[in-house]
Amino acid sequence: MIDMKISRLGECECWSPLKLNNTLEASADFGFVPETAMVMHDSEVNSGVKSSGLLFEKAGPREKIFFKPAETRAAIVTCGGLCPGLNTVIRSVFLCLYHIYGVRTVYGIRYGYQGLNPEIGEPPILLNPDMVDRIHQEGGTILGSSRGNQPISAMVDFLVKNNINILFTVGGDGTQRGAHLIAKEAEKRRLSISVVGIPKTIDNDIMYIKKTFGFATAVDRAHSVIRCAHTEAKSYSNGIGLVKLMGRDSGFIAAFATIVSQDVNFTIIPEIPLVLEGEKGLLETLMRRILNRKHAVIAVAEGAGQNLFAGRKQKDVSGNVLHNDIGTFLKERIAEYFRERKIPINLKYIDPSYIIRSVPTNSEDCFLCDQYARNATHAAMAGKTDMIVGYWNDFMHLPMTHATHQRQQVDPNGFLWHGVISSTGQPSRWK
Numbered sequence: 001m002i003d004m005k006i007s008r009l010g011e012c013e014c015w016s017p018l019k020l021n022n023t024l025e026a027s028a029d030f031g032f033v034p035e036t037a038m039v040m041h042d043s044e045v046n047s048g049v050k051s052s053g054l055l056f057e058k059a060g061p062r063e064k065i066f067f068k069p070a071e072t073r074a075a076i077v078t079c080g081g082l083c084p085g086l087n088t089v090i091r092s093v094f095l096c097l098y099h100i101y102g103v104r105t106v107y108g109i110r111y112g113y114q115g116l117n118p119e120i121g122e123p124p125i126l127l128n129p130d131m132v133d134r135i136h137q138e139g140g141t142i143l144g145s146s147r148g149n150q151p152i153s154a155m156v157d158f159l160v161k162n163n164i165n166i167l168f169t170v171g172g173d174g175t176q177r178g179a180h181l182i183a184k185e186a187e188k189r190r191l192s193i194s195v196v197g198i199p200k201t202i203d204n205d206i207m208y209i210k211k212t213f214g215f216a217t218a219v220d221r222a223h224s225v226i227r228c229a230h231t232e233a234k235s236y237s238n239g240i241g242l243v244k245l246m247g248r249d250s251g252f253i254a255a256f257a258t259i260v261s262q263d264v265n266f267t268i269i270p271e272i273p274l275v276l277e278g279e280k281g282l283l284e285t286l287m288r289r290i291l292n293r294k295h296a297v298i299a300v301a302e303g304a305g306q307n308l309f310a311g312r313k314q315k316d317v318s319g320n321v322l323h324n325d326i327g328t329f330l331k332e333r334i335a336e337y338f339r340e341r342k343i344p345i346n347l348k349y350i351d352p353s354y355i356i357r358s359v360p361t362n363s364e365d366c367f368l369c370d371q372y373a374r375n376a377t378h379a380a381m382a383g384k385t386d387m388i389v390g391y392w393n394d395f396m397h398l399p400m401t402h403a404t405h406q407r408q409q410v411d412p413n414g415f416l417w418h419g420v421i422s423s424t425g426q427p428s429r430w431k
Contacts, residue, residue: 009383012064033060056396059375066383077109079171083214086141092373112146116155172201183386197388205250222257230263236346244327247301274305275430
């Protein structure tokens with residue numbers, strides 16, 4: 001059995017300032033959530049098949065909290081690549097702390113973990129209601145971001161020097177790995193510092209979390225780009241629209257956008273090795289499509305097709321593998337393949353990655369950002385630490401180590417990929 005127990009700083013002895021109706025037991029919708037409330041991993045049970053028995057601690061406000069609001073000082077840091085919803089999370093965390101709990105000192109850490117290292121970082125900014133009033137309507141992050149960790153001891157020293165009790169880390173698996181080390185260093189020093197993560201990855205690839213904020217917006221924008229690529233492809237004889245979408249190790253954006261648009265003919269994701277040559281390879285399958293239908297649209301995730309590249313992979317400062325550019329590679333290889341066969345094509349290559357990740361959220365993501373932010377705030381005020389807030393059948397708490405030990409990926413035998421195959425008509429595997 002996987003241990004999903006959440007670390008706590010100590011006993012909660014302060015009454016929460018929240019005024020909630022607590023007449024219904026174990027109900028997060030109408031009152032405080034008891035510590036005994038759990039969320040089941042399995043949403044269905046089949047006769048004769050053993051359940052995983054995996055349970056997550058349910059998120060939500062607690063009747064008793066660990067920190068005294070008047071004495072609490074919190075900080076928010078945003079790390080890694082941009083993602084729709086960062087400003088919404090910042091705003092909702094601040095407003096929940098400030099108006100609901102009465103915490104008056106909330107810092108914004110500048111440019112990711114660099115801001116927790118005084119040797120290289122800029123000083124934090126003190127957030128206020130006017131500063132965050134309309135930021136949810138903007139993309140990006142008002143705090144700035146960066147990749148990579150700083151010396152753990154220096155970051156904890158910064159928290160101690162500034163009397164910060166709570167640190168909210170908004171980022172993906174690299175960010176949360178760093179947050180875990182901060183929490184362990186604080187524990188080693190016997191410091192009452194809560195470190196709570198809010199999952200940010202446009203790729204939707206954090207384990208045990210069904211949906212991360214920014215993903216729905218990315219699919220929306222990708223859908224619009226695919227529609228344009230389809231228009232371009234159909235407007236010319238032998239037109240090909242090649243769209244590269246985000247998805248470093250997981251093809252969720254490409255898969256969802258394919259099903260939503262119904263205009264994609266070939267979807268290429270990291271989870272399935274790409275084969276170019278041969279009767280059932282991409283190039284010959286694409287040629288048959290062009291000869292029969294005179295147009296085609298290809299959606300490729302940025303991390304797909306890496307099996308085609310030789311050599312040792314380098315990593316960025318966050319520890320992520322630096323992938324070769326599959327988009328330009330396919331553009332050149334497709335053009336060469338048709339040129340060798342004297343088949344004229346009109347190929348349009350579109351890479352909207354940086355446009356998609358820098359836009360404001362759609363309404364679905366805006367709601368998700370707010371819920372993640374509020375539940376993270378409730379967890380932190382209750383003294384939870386070394387955890388991130390997630391969603392799996394309900395909002396819940398997840399130990400950082402379980403969220404970061406591997407990436408969530410598209411199941412090549414699952415319903416999502418089956419939907420892609422049904423929509424595109426492509427082979428389920430390249431051979």
